[in-house]
Amino acid sequence: MILRDVTLRDGLQLTGKLLPVQRKVEIVHALLAAGIPELEIGSLARADLVPPMANTLELVSALTEEELDRCWIWVATPRHVEKALAAGARRFQYCFSVSDSHNRANIGRDTEDSLAAMPAAVELARAAGGSIQLCLATSFTCPFDGPVDPDRVLEIACDPRADGSADVVVADTLGQAVPAQVSALVSRIRGESPDRRIVYHGHDTWGLGVANGLAAVEAGANVVDGALGGLGGCPFAPGASGNTASEDLLFATRPSWLSPHVFADIVRLGEDVVAELDEPNRSRARQGARSEADAFEWVVRA
Incomplete structure (x- = not known):
């Protein structure tokens, strides 16, 4: 599993x-x-609607080409891609909602309109030597319309207007899915849509963030999103809580590069960031890391 940390965007x-x-x-x-x-490091969402994203293009300009090769930017229109390209970005997450109601609230247009504009966004990214993802928000439930039909998710994932996307991002925007639903949908996307990476984006609203992430990986997802301290949520999705904590996903999966020392550094970074933002730290792994189980090598002692 590859972890993509989305702290600086979602x-x-x-x-x-x-x-x-x-x-x-x-x-x-x-x-x-x-x-x-x-990493996902920012978005081209309107600064008056999502103020923490206001300096995204300045951040892009401050990073090296090598760093940007590992960083994704959230976009919703071809114009967003043009602006991000001019700043130096080369990886784009073209996002819209499977649900029309959420897409109108989040982006201001119907899902069909967002999909119709995607070929132009793909062409801009590919002409610049970049990569673009098809990101499907509300893949499981919509805050306004309720359950989302998995067939509609597959229909969009297979739509030829999304051809050229390097990845498909399956987003449990509200964190209301359960592992069986995640496994079933990811399995269908793996078996029935074009061959590309699958990214699972989950929230921990009902306490199943890690379980859903593991279910996604077992079903064929290549990448799972997380955020430090469980930060996050969509301003246009009532009822959603923070992302699945990066610390929790890392502790559960223990990738080869993760040592107790590196894990401790990530825990401390998460603590610092949530403190700066006056937000609670929702990571259960961080809670365990600060326990008094001194004989356990993953405990953080300072």
Whole structure:
């Protein structure tokens, strides 16, 4: 499994606090230095609607080409891709909702309109030597319409207008899915849609974030999203809580690059970030890491 840390995009969306560009650069450097393979570092959402994203293009401009090769930017229109390309970005997450109601609330247009614009976004990214993902928000439930039909998710994933996307992101935007649902949908996307990486994006609203992430990997997902301290949520999705904590996903999966020492550094970074934002730390692994079980090598002692 590859962890993509989304602290600097989805993690910050609901905090209401704009971190300075230099602090965001420091967080990028710390996460990459720790060994986390990929990051999502910002969005082109309107700054008046999502203020913590206001300096995303400044952050992109402050990073090296090598760093940006591991960083994704959330976009929703071809114009977003153009603006991010001009700043130096080369990896884009083109996102819209399977549910029309959520897409209108989040992006201001119907799902069909977002899908119709995707070929232009794909062409812009590919012409610049970049990569673009098809990101399907509300793949399981919609805050306005309720359950989402898995057939509709597959229909979009297989739509030729999404051809050229390197990955498909399956998002449990509200964190209401259970492992059996995640496994079933990821399995269908793996078997019935074009061959590409599958990214699972989950929230921990009902306490099943890690279980759903593991179910996604077992069903064929290549990448799972998480955020430090369980930060995050969608400003246009009533009832959603934070992302699955990166610390929890890492402790559960123990990738080869993760040592107790590196894990401790990530726990401390998460503690620092949530404290700066005046947010609670929702990571259960962080709670365990700060326990008094001194004989356990994963406990963080300072």
